[in-house]
Amino acid sequence: MDPLWLVVPGCAIWSAILLLPWRPWSTQPSFDAQVPPAAPDLRDVTVLIPARNEQAGIGKTLRSLANQGQNLRIVLVDDQSTDGTAEAARQCGLPGLSIISGDALPPGWTGKLWAQEQGLRHIESRLVLQLDADIELLPGTIAGLRELMESGNLGLVSLMARLSMDGPWERALMPAFVYFFRLLYPFKLSNSRSRLVAAAAGGCILIRTDILREMGGFGALKGELIDDCTLARMVKKLGHRTWVGLTHSAISHRPYRELGSVWEMVARTAFTQLRHSALLLLFCTVIMLAAFVLPVSALGQSGTTQIVGVVTLALMAMSYIPTLRYYDIPLIWSLTLPLAGVLYLLMTWTSAWRQWVGAGARWKERSYSKLEPHV
Template sequence: MFWCTDTRLDAHDSRARGGAEPPGGWPAVTVIVPARDEAEMLPHSLPSLLGQRYPGPLRVVLVDDASDDGTADVARDLGRQAAGGVELTVITSQPRPAGWVGKVWALEQGLRAVPADVNWLLFTDADIAHGPDSVLRLVGHATTYGLDLTSLMAVLRTQNRWERIIVPAFVYFFAQLYPFRRANRPGARTSAAAGGCVLMRRAALERAGGLAAISGAVIDDCSLARAVKRAGGRTWLGLADHGPCGVRSVRPYPRLADLWKMVARSAYTQLRHSPMLLAATVTGLVLAYLVPPLAAVAGLAELATGAGGVAAAVAGAAGLCAWVLMTVTYLPMIRYYRQPMPVVLTLPAVAALYMIMTVDSARAHHRGRGAAWKGRAYSAPDSDSVAGT
């Protein structure tokens, strides 16, 4: 059931919506935002955090991660302009120690600035905009259901042609790798989170060994979920809503090359830098998404010319059935992203693109470049980056 898109914050539960105050009142929450060269994105995202309608104590800590574009100044200006009562603190990142990836080190510095009496942390990216009731809904959901880590997969942009074609498939394939329902089961080995929006109990993070436990994780979100689960914590991942309670990415991907970088920078890391897993993944993509339409077209073409026999008929029928099946499973994601129905027919072609991107990610790793983002490259294998296997 990985293709279902109904794993979201429960809109029918008044407690999860924040309709009922948790026992002991609304807890204090600190939002930690790692930001590296995000001056262009912050005007579209930071005001949404500073304008939250949260009835408890709420504070935002933005960590300027060695930016060259005036990110810290932009953040301070936005803080002065904010009309809400949410306090903003901007801190400058210290030099990154050996063994830490940039984002996790920035989160760690933000965590050190959080007062000891704050028990809830919201890790969110600088390109994520939050609906005005986002924190309220997240805290309500987490406290109602006794969760230690609550994460939302942000709604990604689908405004240009390449975004409309690539983005729904990106989330579809992520859900296939990390089925939300399975990941949310306490006893399941699969663990997953979406790093753009992660609400954490501080005590659960400490039981999991703190951020130091995932200091070198390129895929920090799934690694964090795995560490929390291993320590006995309960995790939950769902899709964000489109309404005022949801979260969405404001980062544009105007060219195919931009989306290519987004996928390829961590694709081989997800496969644990294993040539065997890479071969298995390529084979799986070919068999699941490319063979069915090719078999359907080839079999039906042979029958149309009169050259085909029973074998051609069986191959064509089997390929057509599999093609229809994959199309049906893709429909919920196309509807979730509010795209025209014909986009569903692009799945085999997009699967081929993702296969090439994954191979390109492996090629970059073996040439010593590894995962790269914002001018930093991480070539060392990340043994704990893939959750759920």
């Protein structure tokens, strides 16, 4: 076979990505908080934080909430931590903070959702902000999210927090993580009225409490590893609109300095994303090889094949550069996208292998091998 025909599919893939009308490569929509002139009244919002072994960073998260406004209530559920998470939170002396000692994890639940379900029992406010324990919010973020929700008549708004991107592995893989998420769940489609695509980023989600209770609380999600997107899908099924976007106003301070830490994070849910389907895994493998591996291999060819390979890599970089610019990452890192694509493919195969041998997903010293999704 002429090697040219091995490169053409990749060129077609990247051309299509750039030409799709919903522009999955775009960094819009996005949200950046504006500091209000006076401290807003946030009595209608309760922040719900599930925390397991977060002693090192919980103080930073809670202190950022102190700068959000007045009368904000915070419910922190200490999910069977073995470090000093609860004491570190208590030492912040934050007004409006309630610390709940979580019960043992029952069968069929993930730890995060079980902690959230316990916290929900203590919430009476109109809105709930689901916040991961490692995420810092810049001043004005909660008030801005509330305004966005009310002005758009939305049932759920979500921010994709800025991940740590300081070390070399983080720069090679974390912008790509955000980029691939947007390819899978184009924000323009997710934010439309269509129920075919629904997405949220679980680290920071503002949702109306009545909607959360109408869907059955977090128990409706208890078997889901990708609970954020499932939550958005359920909110849409109830007839409400959702919104998700990038931001510089929610910042994760969880480091991923080593390749292994990124590997574990992705392998936890990657095969679940493919619905545990071997057929979808094989299809994904073919697409990823065509998109990332064959264009690079074409550089070693000559003539038209090499030219098409160069064009394909240029199209790939063009689609990735907006993400790098958004996060102020030098554009030279666009050259690492083929490597990131191959590594994420291998992480997906790791996820599949663990599922096939019965190991399941692992997170926070827990194994989830026998979960039963509810939706």
